[in-house]
Amino acid sequence: MAAKGLKVGLSRDGIQTASETVYDALVDAVETGRYDGIQAYATLIAERSAPARVTPDRVLEGFLRLREVLSRHLTASYRDMAKLTKVLDIYVPVADRILCIVASALVEEREKVVRQQQEAIRELSTPALRVRDRLLILPIIGVLDTHRARQLTEQLLYAIRANRARVVIMDITGVASVDSKVANHLVQTVEAAQLLGATVLVTGISPEAAQTLVAIGVDLSRLRTVCDLQGGLEEADRLLGLKATTT
Amino acid sequence: MRVPILKQGDYLIASVQDSLADADLLQLSENLLTQVGLFHSRGVIVDVTALDVMDSFACRALRSLASAIRFRGAETVIVGIQPEVAFAMVQLGLDLAGIRTALDVEEGLELLGNGKDG
Numbered sequence: 420m421a422a423k424g425l426k427v428g429l430s431r432d433g434i435q436t437a438s439e440t441v442y443d444a445l446v447d448a449v450e451t452g453r454y455d456g457i458q459a460y461a462t463l464i465a466e467r468s469a470p471a472r473v474t475p476d477r478v479l480e481g482f483l484r485l486r487e488v489l490s491r492h493l494t495a496s497y498r499d500m501a502k503l504t505k506v507l508d509i510y511v512p513v514a515d516r517i518l519c520i521v522a523s524a525l526v527e528e529r530e531k532v533v534r535q536q537q538e539a540i541r542e543l544s545t546p547a548l549r550v551r552d553r554l555l556i557l558p559i560i561g562v563l564d565t566h567r568a569r570q571l572t573e574q575l576l577y578a579i580r581a582n583r584a585r586v587v588i589m590d591i592t593g594v595a596s597v598d599s600k601v602a603n604h605l606v607q608t609v610e611a612a613q614l615l616g617a618t619v620l621v622t623g624i625s626p627e628a629a630q631t632l633v634a635i636g637v638d639l640s641r642l643r644t645v646c647d648l649q650g651g652l653e654e655a656d657r658l659l660g661l662k663a664t665t666t
Numbered sequence: 667m668r669v670p671i672l673k674q675g676d677y678l679i680a681s682v683q684d685s686l687a688d689a690d691l692l693q694l695s696e697n698l699l700t701q702v703g704l705f706h707s708r709g710v711i712v713d714v715t716a717l718d719v720m721d722s723f724a725c726r727a728l729r730s731l732a733s734a735i736r737f738r739g740a741e742t743v744i745v746g747i748q749p750e751v752a753f754a755m756v757q758l759g760l761d762l763a764g765i766r767t768a769l770d771v772e773e774g775l776e777l778l779g780n781g782k783d784g
Contacts, residue, residue, distance in 0.1 A: 572756070576749030583769055607756045614743065614752040616768035616777070 440518070441485055448513050455518050458548040461524035468525070469532065482521055487516045502654040553586045554655050556648075560593030568604035572611050579617050586658050587612055588651040592623030602637040609642055612658035618658055619643065622651035625649075669694045673705055677778055678740075679771060681713040691727040700732065702738045709778035710735050713771055715746030725760045732765040743767065745774040 444457035468478050493510060498505040540561065548556045557575055561567075577588065589608070594601065609619040621644045625631070631637060645651040669690065672679045678701055680694060699712055712728065714720070731744035745768045747755075755761070768774040 496698075537730055569753075573749065576752055580749055580769065583772075583773075585769075599726060610761060611749075611752040611756040613747065614744075614747045614762065614767050616773055617746075 437481075438485060439446060439563070440484070442489070444656045445489070445513060445517065448517065449509060453522060454516065458524070461521040463518075464521065464529075465524040465528035469528060475522075475631070478525060479522060480520070482518055482563070486518065492590055494524045517589075529592050534661065545574050547575055547582075547587075549578075549584075550652070551659070553583060553654075553659060555582060555584040555587045557587060558593060561595065563591075563594055563601045563604055565595065565600075568601075572604075572608045575608060576611055576615060577616050579612060584617050586655040586657055587617050587619045588648065589619055589621050590623045590648050590651065591621065591628075592625070592648070594628075597624070597631055599630035599635050599637050602632055602639065606639070606641060620645050620654055622646065622648050670698075670700055671697055673701075675774040676706075676774070677711060677775060678705065678707045678709070679703065679711045679713060681715075681741045681771075683716050685717060685719060686724065688723050691724060691737075695727065695731045695734065697773070699734055699738060701736055702740050709741050709743065710770060711743050711745055711774040711778070713746050713774075714744060714751075715748070715770070718740055718748065718751060719746070720751050720758055720760065724757070725755070725762060728762060729765060732762075740767070741778055743774040745776055764784050 420496070432442050440460055441457070444454075444460060447456050464478060467473075468475065478527060490507070490510065493506055494503060497506055545567070546558070550556050555575075555578055557571070559571065561570075575587065580585065588607070591597070591605070605621065609621070612619045619642070621639075621642050643654075645654050669680050669686070672681070680696060680698060682694075686694070686727050698712075701707070702710060712731075717724075728744060740775045743766045744762060747767060766777060768777050
């Protein structure tokens, strides 16, 4: 049974233990109607499968094999048809339920990883960089949704106060798509920064973005825009009363 | 609560120390307008560092204060708006259009100085 069972990159002993654990959990579930054991084990497998590069379908395949092996074993053990039907009636729902639990544990694990990564990306992707005295650069990369725009604005405002910034260059070259919602977020961020006495220059609006904004009729008259980051830096230097240097 | 108004050279500095009732704001406007004439001030700085709330009435009062002071021949700068306050104002759609803002009193004085010289 074990040899035919789980072939998910485990050693022979590993297969033996895994099969036994699942079997014990199965017996437990049949006897008590509780699935705690298999739930815990499924979570464990899900956690281990990702770093070990075992794909979910292989894990599930292992469980399906095990299910099949056990049901064959039952069929072989009970010659009496009526008895066999009864046993299978009990066995099949439990086995299905276990498969369900394992599948959702795998999905849950994947979602956990995705959530962690999203969090990491969010934190990494909103830095306010100080380039010169009183000049901050805020490169925005990726998707600008409501949550992120809010976080971005907050971070920018605190950075303005901490650095006593007078000019902020907001570079949106890396923003994937610019629509009315994004434009609205940008305007809000800019206005908030202006309340703190900082001038905001928006740079890096791509030709497509510019056309989109005009087409949907977004009023960006309250924003100061410069073509690219270089132009933004020159303009910022001018605003700060420094002499621009050309290299 | 009364807001003290300090004279600093050509400028007046009104430092708001506590959250203001609507009546106090109106009183402040009146006092500032009188004193601008009295001292021939060129600029007024309203310091709101201590405020943790700015509602629509306060914004409107400040806007009309600024316009009135402009009629009296002086510039108004609002300084010291806290990040949280700025964020809340933007979320609520309040703005101080037409009024200049600065980070703190020092910046405000510099802004007024530059504006006149340049």
